[in-house]
Amino acid sequence: xxxxxxxxxxxxxxxxxxxxxxxxxxxxxxxxxxxxxxxxxxxxxxxxxxxxxxxxxxxxxxxxxxxxxxxxxxxxxxxxxxxxxxxxxxxxxxxxxxxxxxxxxxxxxxxxxxxxxxxxxxxxxxxxxxxxxxxxxxxxxxxxxxxxxxxxxxxxxxxxxxxxxxxxxxxxxxxxxxxxxxxxxxxxxxxxxxxxxxxxxxxxxxxxxxxxxxxxxxxxxxxxxxxxxxxxxxxxxxxxxxxxxxxxxxxxxxxxxxxxxxxxxxxxxxx
Numbered sequence: 001x002x003x004x005x006x007x008x009x010x011x012x013x014x015x016x017x018x019x020x021x022x023x024x025x026x027x028x029x030x031x032x033x034x035x036x037x038x039x040x041x042x043x044x045x046x047x048x049x050x051x052x053x054x055x056x057x058x059x060x061x062x063x064x065x066x067x068x069x070x071x072x073x074x075x076x077x078x079x080x081x082x083x084x085x086x087x088x089x090x091x092x093x094x095x096x097x098x099x100x101x102x103x104x105x106x107x108x109x110x111x112x113x114x115x116x117x118x119x120x121x122x123x124x125x126x127x128x129x130x131x132x133x134x135x136x137x138x139x140x141x142x143x144x145x146x147x148x149x150x151x152x153x154x155x156x157x158x159x160x161x162x163x164x165x166x167x168x169x170x171x172x173x174x175x176x177x178x179x180x181x182x183x184x185x186x187x188x189x190x191x192x193x194x195x196x197x198x199x200x201x202x203x204x205x206x207x208x209x210x211x212x213x214x215x216x217x218x219x220x221x222x223x224x225x226x227x228x229x230x231x232x233x234x235x236x237x238x239x240x241x242x243x244x245x246x247x248x249x250x251x252x253x254x255x256x257x258x259x260x261x262x263x264x265x266x267x268x269x270x271x
Contacts, residue, residue, distance in 0.1 A: 003168045005120055005150045006198060006226065011264075012248030013257050014041040014122060016231050017058060020252040024065065024089040024099050026056045028107050028115055035119060037255035041248070043122040043230075046109055048132045053077040054109040054139055058126070064088065066106070073127070081105045109136065113143040121145065122201075122228075122250075124152040125162065133162040140169070152201060163196075170198040172228075178202065182211070185219055193223075201228045201250075204241065217245055235260055 015034025017025035023033050031042050045058040050073060063069045066083040085106050086099030113121070125136060140146040152172040153159040159174035173181065177196050184193045200220060204212045212229055220227050228248035232238050238249060238260040251257040 003147050003149075003170060005148060005170055008040070010226075010247050011242055011261060012041055012226075012228065013039040013254065013261055014043045014228070014230075014248060014250040015039045015254040016043045016250040016252050017045070018042060019254050021233065022091065022253070022255075024086040024104055025252075026058060026065075026106075027085050027104050028112065029086075029099070029104060031112060031116055031119070034254045035116060038258040039254040040118075041120045041122055042112075042116065043124070043250050044109075044112065045124045045126050046132065046136060047072045047127045048130075048135065049073065049075055049077045049080055051076045052135060054132055054135055055080065056107050056109055056112055060126070062106075072106075077108070109139050110143055113139070113145045119148070121149045122152060123149055124154070125158050126153075128155050128158055131158070131161055133158065133165060137165060137169075150199060172199040172201045173197050182216075185216060195223050195225055198224075199226045199228060199247075201230060204229055204232070204237070212241065212244070212246065214244065232257070239264060 018027065018030025019033035019037060020030060023030035026044055034042060044056050046054050047057050047060055048054050055072065057072060061069060061071050062083055065088055066085055067087045068083050072080065084100060084104065086102055086104035089099050090097050125133060140149060146169055150170045150172060151162060151166060153162060154175050156174045156176045163171050178200065202211050204210065217227060226247035228250060229241055229246050230250035232241060232249045232251050233253050235256060238257055241249060242261060242264040249257060
């Protein structure tokens, strides 16, 4: 099996949870809007229901997105589908809720993969226990999408279980792997450092420390790594990071991201 996620031109442009600035995040309408805006990559997160169905949701409860304080892992898929995934979305600070009662539900991973055959997917596995790595890989295989994804996990235990089973599917760095990389960057020790994955997906600044620097980008190029920065929603930040030469940007506003990337022009050094 080959994988197409890291082929094609850079910078790689991602709709973070779809078009989360304009639509309820991690829903079919949000993903459709992101693709319509012109980004080729969709970023999403997965958990599992009580009956083992892998669903697309960032949090482990429905409170923030559906307004109901229920844990995903305590609900069967049939129950989960009864809740309104557009309930809390408001574009104007609570003045209006334009997506309420429009039949928008939390989608399953299979539904998203099948709905958008043209998309490339960045899938972060959020649930640590019980593990859902095997089920996620099975869904990718069953939908024929193993060739168009990257799998991510911040939690080290999830990544330790996942990566040996991935085959040709690329992965990003987990948290402690990022700590090890930045420790090496500051010390160059060990001198024969070997990265555990293909991609660093990081914020520009974390806990007051600027992670994305010219030195860091030079080191990742030397190691053959890509750097994808999240979550970038301001035009000035997009423009600056693209000028620095990052390999990808994730944004809640993919339409703005596409416009800024077009203004920045193609990077001739990045096939």
